[in-house]
Amino acid sequence: NQKVVLITGCSSGIGLALAARIAKDEKKRFMVYATMRNLGKGEALVEAAGRTLGRTLEIKQLDVCDEVSIKACVDSLPERRVDILISNAGMGLIGPIECQSIDEMKTVMDTNFFGLVRLLKEILPDMKRRKKGHIVVISSVMGIQGILFNDVYAASKFAVEGFCESLAVQALRFNLNISLIEPGPVITEFERKVYEEGMKTDLSKADKVTADMFTNIYLKNYSQIFDTLGQTPEDIAEHTCKIITMDDPPFRHQTNTLYTPMTTLKYADPNGDLPIDTFYKMVFEHDKVFNTSLNFLKLLRWRSRKSFTLEKTEKDKN
Ligand code: NAD
Missing domain, CATH: 1.10.1630 (Creb-binding Protein; Chain: A)
Known part of the structure; x- marks a missing residue:
């Protein structure tokens, strides 16, 4: 009677912590399919998974930007069954929009928003047929509130929230649940990657006031905000674990x-x-x-x- 959990973006951060946490459930209530774009990056998860690997945890390839890989992954599951989908894969982008290319922005939308849409196009019809399933989406507080210099990232998470809020009504008709997990800052690779990319921003296209605001106010305080408010990926995993074990899970849950x-x-x-x-x-x-x-x-x-x-x-x- 194990529930099948499929999680995306498990090579690091929240996805990794989630996969390990759920696979280690004391009552062994879950079979976890931890997926990642590049299986070569599975070492950290293998280590965190310990003895659960091959028992309550399996690692599979899945790129949320590639429909073929999503279908192949779902097809490889027994009866294609997914009871709990945790859409976690995502990426950030900070800086003045004058300094970002439309292509960069599209990659963020493609991963954070269309990544979820692709997953649901593959998994939702089966859940509807079975009239059973829980869709859990790692959104962000930036899914409900914009933050300085996070314009496109916040837009991608707003898109996720609008999409889920619309779907939630239909889902109820099929006895399905949707939950948005909304963390504040979490100390993961995400923070480091976004900061490093931010530092590399070519500010020559921005006016002096904007460039100064980004460098001397935003970037300068960036790590302090994570130090002060930051949660650990394990915190988020703990919150998410509680949400997936509730009989009547909430639509929104802020972790911080x-x-x-x-x-x-x-x-x-x-x-x-x-x-x-x-x-x-x-x-x-x-x-x-x-x-x-x-x-x-x-x-x-x-x-x-x-x-x-x-x-x-x-x-x-x-
Ligand atoms: P992270 O960078 O450690 O993890 C993101 C994971 O997504 C990485 O493993 C990455 O390889 C994967 N990924 C990216 N593109 C992918 C693709 N096309 N297909 C499959 N996997 C892909 O960062 P994280 O903090 O663990 O982020 C996880 C989620 O949490 C994201 O959706 C992020 O927006 C959200 N979030 C993060 C924070 C934070 O401060 N770190 C706050 C709120 C929400």
């Missing part, structure tokens, strides 16, 4: 309580100005306010460490 005050601003003001003004003040008015906010967030972090729970799970227990 430190972030909730920011996202709440969005819902507090129908005009949409409140979060934008607040971000503006945090960033530009000025280091003092910024540091104060960071200190405030540090305090919250300390508090939230003590109260790591999922409200709904707590309720379920009672």
